[in-house]
Amino acid sequence: MDSAGHGPTRRKGIRNLLTSRLLEAELSWISSLILFFSTVYTALNIDILWVAFGVTALTLYVLPVVANRDPFKALPWEMTLLLAAPMLLHISAGSERLNENLTWWRDLTSLAFAFSLATIGFLLTVELQIFTAIRMNRPFAIFFVVMFTLAVAGFWGVGEFIGDKVWNTDYLGSNYDVMMDFVWTLVGGVVMGIVYYLYLKATPKGRRERLEFMHMWEATNWRKG
């Protein structure tokens, strides 16, 4: 910035905007690749529940891009990374060993899982409004995010329980372990509910409109038909 005064600053501003936009999109694409390859990895291991998770996350990622036919309308990279995080924690080679050696490792994975479940819930509220007639206001959407997180964790637990019975495995552990999972799910769900409420407020209007989907909650011109 030492050569200030040379050339029109306005063009520089635009170029900065373009690079930051490109950078953001690239980060998002890279994150989606991480998500994609983790899903493929779980599919190769026939890890059904996690494949379902990955496919759902990928669908939510791809939908806005395909619908707008614009690769720049990809999800924000931070959300995509949040979606990929629990899969990475799950498939990381040392996960089993860490689970045994670090008492808080399972707590960490279930918290990360809650974060990404809440993210999926949040994206659902947003994308349902784009692609269907459903309309929610902010309080209801936040309520939905928290309920969704808890419910999916619940159905997930039941699924693992059935899996444990059918294949005679022991993923769930003791009652205490499962309940602690749910405690972290509740914490994660509520925290992310609040975070997304603030996130929508804090995201600059320009970025919200550029991503074209996060302004849906503030649609003011919509009236019930």
Next chain:
Amino acid sequence: MEERLKLLSRAMQAAMLAIALAGFLTDNLTWVPAAVVSLIITEIPSILRRDLKLVLPVELNFWIVLALFLHVFGGVSGFYDNVPGWDHVTHALSASLIAALGFIVVLSIDKYVKSIFLPRRFLGVFIAIFTMATGVLWELMEFSMDMWTGSHMQYTLDDTMLDMLFDGVAGIAVAAVGAHYLSHTTRDEFLEKMGVDKAKDNIVRIVDKRRSK
């Protein structure tokens, strides 16, 4: 049919009263609080009808009494300990109750909140989600009670997970029943029959009165 359900509800309420009295007289107090609280809860619909002019469907009323009665009866008769699966039956019943009440609340929200529109199909999904989430919260409540007060509400992991399995089933069943209901009547007719409109006006009036004081 409706008369018969009302009669059955009354009979079960009478039985709970008898259980409470008998427990009190014979000094078997373990299930007396549960019986008394259950009786009070079964009277809430009548209070709602009297004060807010809100009329819950007879079937739902019956369902409420049945769930509480089976809970109290199972405790007194020892069925909770002796009949395998009794706790899951009562759990599924109360889960379906939560689902039904959630269904009515969400329908009302859909009708009265201007910025919210929830199509019928989404309502079903939401009820299933809502019921399962409440089930998880319920198990967490039991868990923390066990931790803090040393009570013994949760037996084994299998028991907890079966409870949650029934939560899921109950939620999906109620979602299906609700969709069936709505295919016969419209949302507005359904809510009007219960007097939700009048109840809302009454609530607004009561709140206004409180505020102006």
